[in-house]
Amino acid sequence: DNPPSRALRGLESKSFAQKTFKKRLPVTLTNVVDDVHRSFSSLDASHKLKIDQGKEIVYELSQLRHHVQRDKPVKLVEDDLEDAKLWAKAQENLDDDIEYTYQSLTWLFSECLVYRDVHRIIQTRSEWKGYDPFRRQKEASFKSTLSGSIELVERLAPLFSRSNVDKALFVEMLQLALWGNRADLSLINDLTAQSSIHEVSNLSVESLASQNSNILANDTVKAWNYLEAVKDKRIDIILDNSGFELFTDLLLADWLLQHNHASSIHFHGKAIPWFVSDTTQSDFHWVIDQCAAQIHPEMQSFGLRWKNYLNESKFVFSAHPFWTTPYPYWHLLDVAPDLYADLAKSSLTIFKGDLNYRKLVYDCDWPVDTSFSSAIGPLALDPKSNSTSRFPPVLALRTAKSDPVVGLQGGIVQASKLDTIDKEWRLNGRYALIQFHYSTSK
Ligand code: F6P
Ligand code: MG
Numbered sequence: 001d002n003p004p005s006r007a008l009r010g011l012e013s014k015s016f017a018q019k020t021f022k023k024r025l026p027v028t029l030t031n032v033v034d035d036v037h038r039s040f041s042s043l044d045a046s047h048k049l050k051i052d053q054g055k056e057i058v059y060e061l062s063q064l065r066h067h068v069q070r071d072k073p074v075k076l077v078e079d080d081l082e083d084a085k086l087w088a089k090a091q092e093n094l095d096d097d098i099e100y101t102y103q104s105l106t107w108l109f110s111e112c113l114v115y116r117d118v119h120r121i122i123q124t125r126s127e128w129k130g131y132d133p134f135r136r137q138k139e140a141s142f143k144s145t146l147s148g149s150i151e152l153v154e155r156l157a158p159l160f161s162r163s164n165v166d167k168a169l170f171v172e173m174l175q176l177a178l179w180g181n182r183a184d185l186s187l188i189n190d191l192t193a194q195s196s197i198h199e200v201s202n203l204s205v206e207s208l209a210s211q212n213s214n215i216l217a218n219d220t221v222k223a224w225n226y227l228e229a230v231k232d233k234r235i236d237i238i239l240d241n242s243g244f245e246l247f248t249d250l251l252l253a254d255w256l257l258q259h260n261h262a263s264s265i266h267f268h269g270k271a272i273p274w275f276v277s278d279t280t281q282s283d284f285h286w287v288i289d290q291c292a293a294q295i296h297p298e299m300q301s302f303g304l305r306w307k308n309y310l311n312e313s314k315f316v317f318s319a320h321p322f323w324t325t326p327y328p329y330w331h332l333l334d335v336a337p338d339l340y341a342d343l344a345k346s347s348l349t350i351f352k353g354d355l356n357y358r359k360l361v362y363d364c365d366w367p368v369d370t371s372f373s374s375a376i377g378p379l380a381l382d383p384k385s386n387s388t389s390r391f392p393p394v395l396a397l398r399t400a401k402s403d404p405v406v407g408l409q410g411g412i413v414q415a416s417k418l419d420t421i422d423k424e425w426r427l428n429g430r431y432a433l434i435q436f437h438y439s440t441s442k
Pocket of ligand 1 (some may be wrong): 020111183240241275352353354355356358361401402
């Protein structure tokens with residue numbers, strides 16, 4: 001397969017990619033520096049090594065911020081050769097004689113590299129192993145949405161216990177997991193995005209209904225028809241953000257299990273802290289533990305049930321390193337054949353959020369009327385015409401927070417209408433896509 005050629009780059013003037021390097025990432029890196037500083041500034045002299053290493057981390061992070069903001073040449077650190085090779089290979093056709101900068105490489109590559117470098121700078125210091133510079137923000141944001149989460153649980157608990165399979169409830173569960181994706185800290189930190197965490201965690205029936213017309217492509221019925229035919233199978237959720245979004249994903253997963261659409265749900269999180277709010281293994285368990293520890297009886301019983309699911313392996317969590325490489329998912333089979341083989345055992349893969357969407361569609365400037373199936377490339381094809389290695393159907397649930405949009409129902413006409421109503425429609429998280437690919441040749 002030939003990957004498409006219109007990959008987004010920061011060099012494009014006034015693009016959101018460029019703003020990411022000039023403004024958004026520097027803010028994120030400043031917040032990381034502040035968190036590191038806060039984590040060692042109150043330590044006494046007995047923690048000298050940790051304090052000294054903390055100062056080194058701050059220095060290196062500040063340098064990184066300077067390099068990103070000033071668009072300096074990108075360096076792949078060679079101390080882990082395999083790792084450096086993997087990152088170098090992800091950018092094919094690089095000319096050895098040219099010094100590539102953050103903005104001249106593809107947006108996807110450079111942005112991932114920044115998060116990888118933050119992790120490398122921290123983890124090479126012995127006293128800082130396991131420290132997640134985004135943990136405080138993720139935990140605070142979950143706590144600030146707790147009242148919205150409790151309202152949801154109060155409303156859903158009686159509906160969950162109904163034994164009949166209810167299409168209306170499926171629609172609602174998908175929409176919750178969809179709009180839960182607005183609760184992304186890297187967007188909310190951006191002051192021009194006028195969403196607040198409270199606004200995004202209000203997912204009452206009325207607010208869901210009012211947002212319906214903002215779902216620009218909606219394959220819910222196709223996904224439902226497929227799901228109805230699937231019973232007691234494994235479903236995989238490729239997670240995005242921790243906190244409120246993860247909470248809505250857990251609700252969807254729970255509903256799928258209780259209504260016998262799945263016998264197990266496999267969650268895929270991130271092996272390292274990623275794009276501020278993405279879910280690591282410890283975030284995943286922390287959110288479930290928080291729910292189980294609430295005094296609110298319904299919330300507590302949801303949390304305790306989720307802990308049981310984990311014990312019974314009805315909920316399974318893993319964090320394959322592939323998800324924190326720069327590779328678009330067109331390369332899943334070549335780069336991570338073990339992960340591909342594992343996912344091939346699933347009956348449905350649900351990809352959450354904006355970054356997963358960018359990676360599904362190769363982070364390209366596609367014409368908006370390109371079909372979703374063609375934009376996901378090899379995942380929509382049958383690689384070896386061997387049923388065990390076929391990729392399962394793909395369901396993307398994404399609020400739009402970056403340029404790539406495909407499969408728009410009204411095509412180019414609708415895109416130009418949206419341009420006049422809301423110039424930022426691709427970026428501000430107010431519009432969303434529910435897109436489903438299912439190869440009928442199965
Ligand atoms: O900065 C790139 C980006 O993909 C944005 O478009 C988005 O705001 C954020 O990172 C991640 O969003 P999500 O958590 O939905 O993947
Ligand atoms: Mg995210």
